[in-house]
Amino acid sequence: MSVLNTVPFEKFHGTGNDFFVVDAEDPVPDRPAFARAHCDRDGGIVLNESERVGADGVLFLALEDRYDPPRVVMTLVQPDGSVAAMCGNGARVAAAWAAERTGSDQIMIDTPAGTRRAIVEDDDVTVEMGVPMFAPRDVPADSGEPLVETEIEGLTVTAVNTGVPHAVAFVEDVDDVDLEAVAPAVRHAPIFPEGANVTLASPDGEGGFDQRTFERGVEGETQSCGTGAVAVVAAAKRLGLVEGDDPVRVSPPGGDLSVTVPDEGSALLGGPAVREGAGEADTVFRER
Numbered sequence: 001m002s003v004l005n006t007v008p009f010e011k012f013h014g015t016g017n018d019f020f021v022v023d024a025e026d027p028v029p030d031r032p033a034f035a036r037a038h039c040d041r042d043g044g045i046v047l048n049e050s051e052r053v054g055a056d057g058v059l060f061l062a063l064e065d066r067y068d069p070p071r072v073v074m075t076l077v078q079p080d081g082s083v084a085a086m087c088g089n090g091a092r093v094a095a096a097w098a099a100e101r102t103g104s105d106q107i108m109i110d111t112p113a114g115t116r117r118a119i120v121e122d123d124d125v126t127v128e129m130g131v132p133m134f135a136p137r138d139v140p141a142d143s144g145e146p147l148v149e150t151e152i153e154g155l156t157v158t159a160v161n162t163g164v165p166h167a168v169a170f171v172e173d174v175d176d177v178d179l180e181a182v183a184p185a186v187r188h189a190p191i192f193p194e195g196a197n198v199t200l201a202s203p204d205g206e207g208g209f210d211q212r213t214f215e216r217g218v219e220g221e222t223q224s225c226g227t228g229a230v231a232v233v234a235a236a237k238r239l240g241l242v243e244g245d246d247p248v249r250v251s252p253p254g255g256d257l258s259v260t261v262p263d264e265g266s267a268l269l270g271g272p273a274v275r276e277g278a279g280e281a282d283t284v285f286r287e288r
């Protein structure tokens with residue numbers, strides 16, 4: 001691999017879902033190569049302040065601060081080089097990054113899945129996540145009917161798109177499942193033409209849910225997944241496990257998220273977005 005240059009980056013995480021943030025004004029000629037090299041959990045970037053090597057993705061953010069509220073165009077390039085249409089925790093990080101630069105507590109985030117409004121209150125960011133979609137063509141799923149408690153590769157899943165596709169399985173205890181063993185077959189099941197993130201949930205006994213997600217693009221479990229948290233509550237409502245419009249606590253391994261899925265209108269995702277530090281990263285020009 002030959003290196004031409006370096007670009008400044010910052011590192012953020014939202015409940016443990018961690019990202020390098022690069023200002024889109026700084027040229028990175030090959031974004032997938034950059035993400036593959038630097039997100040690697042073995043050989044990627046490590047900040048002094050942080051013990052984790054690599055990250056769950058790179059957020060390339062283009063700030064358009066002449067608008068009111070300011071807009072930011074968010075492109076998430078994942079560790080395998082793919083671009084995700086949406087990322088709940090990434091959107092919260094993008095809003096925190098843009099709020100820091102503009103002083104505005106409202107940010108509009110343009111994503112391939114649509115424009116999302118975010119509200120920033122100190123370290124806490126709440127993002128509109130759109131209306132969860134169960135129709136097979138929206139997931140997408142190769143099926144005549146919505147997949148609701150459908151047996152797929154050994155898991156009983158409900159499929160929903162919350163910006164990206166999730167196959168949600170409710171189990172007794174998320175920690176009793178060997179996620180790395182069971183998830184890949186579901187993630188690659190032919191019924192999902194674009195693949196699916198695989199999300200497990202179990203009631204936490206206090207009206208909320210514990211969550212674990214195996215992510216497409218990361219091809220492994222992450223500490224937190226925001227679209228997955230919204231998918232858990234959307235699927236729970238569909239199955240009658242949750243009623244009403246109140247916020248529901250969803251707890252992935254990396255912390256607590258607040259999810260609202262109203263009977264009508266956009267879902268909301270709230271939780272912390274934290275800046276870990278900054279550095280300079282090689283611009284990966286070419287991989288051999």
Ligand SMILES: N[C@H](CCC[C@H](N)C(=O)O)C(=O)O
Nearest residue numbers: 087088089164215225226227
């Ligand atoms: N971690 C993200 C999801 C990234 C999406 C992705 N893994 C895919 O669908 O390919 C989140 O907080 O929502």
